[in-house]
Amino acid sequence: MPELPEVETSxxxxxxxxxGHTIVHAIVRNPRLRWPVSQEIxxxxxQPVISVQRRAKYLLLELATGWIIIHLGMSGSLRVLRxxxxxxxxxxxxxxxxxxxxLRYTxxxxxxxxxxxxxxxxxxVLAHLGPEPLSKDFSADYLFERSRSKKMPVKPWLMDNKIVVGVGNIYASESLFVAxxxxxxxxxxxxxDEIALLVETIKAVLLRSIEQGGTTLRDFLQSDGKPGYFAQELQVYGRAGELCRACGTPILNLKQAQRTTFFCPQCQR
Ligand SMILES: [Zn+2]
Structure with a gap:
């Protein structure tokens, strides 16, 4: 599933x-996506495109008369082709x-x-979203305050879009390991102090991933459009049974809120 760094890379x-370029028209071969493709599209x-922005995992194309909101879902990708x-x-x-x-959507x-x-x-779709993880609004004080009344485990809590957007399963697991x-x-x-370290870690992990995604940009015009996050070395995600790179203990997994969490029982307390 595309996560925030891949959407930002896109x-x-x-x-x-x-x-700064003009859309002549759209070709919609199959409008039956998660919701039907809007008639206006x-x-x-x-229509000239004024800007290309991102909010959470939504891409926002600003046109003179409104916005195209694109979400990549589970398996979507965008390529620019002749x-x-x-x-x-x-x-x-x-x-x-x-x-x-x-601009082709697959x-x-x-x-x-x-x-x-x-x-x-x-x-x-954009209402009720929490702050962007790389913005100043996502601070230690903010997250600490939001956490005070929450007894739920920290990992599914971090993945709640109302708390912070764009911290999906991979980056929640990885950030908790690093912190x-x-x-x-x-x-x-x-x-x-733990929350402050976690906030700093989430920002660093996402930024590094965006930077690594950036290295795949030169492949962008090619037909395979590979996502950036497969290129990077993950510490715990997807590594159950393999040895922790820091301490050599086998990485464990467990289910939390229907999602698989990966962690090191030695390094994470
Ligand atoms: Zn470890």
Whole structure:
């Protein structure tokens, strides 16, 4: 599943081909995604793109008359291709640019979304989202205050979009390992110092991942569009039974809120 660093990598990859360029029209081969592709997107004609932004895991294309909101779902990806490139079976949406490029959306499982909205503040998908993890609003004081009344384990709590956006399963597991905090600790048992370290770690882990995703940008025009996070060395995620790189203890896994958590029982307390 694309996580925040991959979405940010996609944003950086498509921005030069979209911002300041004009969408001639959209080609929607299959509108049946998680929700139907908005009519306004199917009807687009000659619309300049003002900016390409991101909120949580949503990509936001700012046009003069409104916003295209794109979510990659479980298996979606975006590529910029020459318009003559033939579309494949899972290529559901194209934005055809005046420049001769197309922004092509591929999604085998079709859990993604292409929505239109005139006013971002009124968008139901963006309402109630917590702060961006890389913003100043996501601070030790903020997270400490939010944690005081929460007895639930810290790992699923961190993955709640109302607390902070974009900390998915991989990055929650990895950040708790780096911060040395057990995923099973009740959120309100963490000290201010532990929360401060966790906030710093989440920012560092996400930033490093975005930077590594950035190294795949030169492949962006190629047809495989590989996600950045597979390239990086993960400490605990997906490593159950393998040895902790720090202490040599076997990495354990457990289920929390229907998601698999990976951790080192020695390094994380
Ligand atoms: Zn360890």
């Amino acid at each position: 944003r950086r990859g498509i921005e030069p081909y979209l911002a 199917m009807a687009l004609s000659d 318009e003559e490139t033939e579309a494949g079976k899972h290529d559901h949406v194209d934005l055809v640019m005046e420049s001769g490029y197309v 999604d085998p499982r079709r859990f993604g979304a292409w929505l239109w909205c005139e006013d971002l503040d009124a968008s139901s 040395g905090i057990s995923p099973e600790r009740p959120a309100n048992s963490l000290t201010h």
